[in-house]
Amino acid sequence: DQQVKQNSPSLSVQEGRISILNCDYTNSMFDYFLWYKKYPAEGPTFLISISSIKDKNEDGRFTVFLNKSAKHLSLHIVPSQPGDSAVYFCAASGAPYNTDKLIFGTGTRLQVFP
Amino acid sequence: EPEVTQTPSHQVTQMGQEVILRCVPISNHLYFYWYRQILGQKVEFLVSFYNNEISEKSEIFDDQFSVERPDGSNFTLKIRSTKLEDSAMYFCASSGPDRDEQYFGPGTRLTVT
Numbered sequence: 103d104q105q106v107k108q109n110s111p112s113l114s115v116q117e118g119r120i121s122i123l124n125c126d127y128t129n130s131m132f133d134y135f136l137w138y139k140k141y142p143a144e145g146p147t148f149l150i151s152i153s154s155i156k157d158k159n160e161d162g163r164f165t166v167f168l169n170k171s172a173k174h175l176s177l178h179i180v181p182s183q184p185g186d187s188a189v190y191f192c193a194a195s196g197a198p199y200n201t202d203k204l205i206f207g208t209g210t211r212l213q214v215f216p
Numbered sequence: 217e218p219e220v221t222q223t224p225s226h227q228v229t230q231m232g233q234e235v236i237l238r239c240v241p242i243s244n245h246l247y248f249y250w251y252r253q254i255l256g257q258k259v260e261f262l263v264s265f266y267n268n269e270i271s272e273k274s275e276i277f278d279d280q281f282s283v284e285r286p287d288g289s290n291f292t293l294k295i296r297s298t299k300l301e302d303s304a305m306y307f308c309a310s311s312g313p314d315r316d317e318q319y320f321g322p323g324t325r326l327t328v329t
Contacts, residue, residue, distance in 0.1 A: 134316055136317065136318075138320070143323075143325075144322055144323070145220075145222075145307050145320035145321050145322045145323045146259065146307070146320045147320070148317050148318070148319055148320070151316060151317055153316075191259065193259075197314075197315045197316055198314055198315050198316060201272055202247065202264060202271075202272075202311070202315040202318075203249070203261040203264060203272055203274070204249075204251070204259075204261060204318060205261070206258050206259040206260075207258070208258055209258075
């Protein structure tokens, strides 16, 4: 079941620069997309989300872009900080009109170095 | 800031034993979920729960699993007869009336020996 894919297992970025994390999906029934950040031995922490009716959502240093025709979304973190170092998961659901179960990607480990 | 809490943080049990994992969702949330993550694998959906009944369950959620909201605050996952392959991190999550953003607890690490 590869409905949500994160093809880059890891990303290394210098502090202050932009981090771009990518995610692709295959199911056109997905209507809602989320990004979570996860530290070891902790639960996923919600970061930012976007509905399929939008193509961009911004919250502080975090911006999510959605390209429905390409079934692709990305998370931009600007400027990156060492505290951003974690595993980032993309997730998708059919909420609010269909199933709200989240389908997760495999994650991208981001390392921000000084 | 309200958060989802889970207990215990780590549970070790022998194969064949019953375990109950406990969660306290965010207080004004209406939708509740369990997910799990086997070491090195994706986070996987197990079950969703609303209005005191299961809304949806995955094929992982077989007859060995059950969920309950015994009172106004707790949400539990019971595994009747644990197997070695049930060893995983189990995450509880909850969401508000829009069913959009799901907020996760810190997880319970279940080790079946």
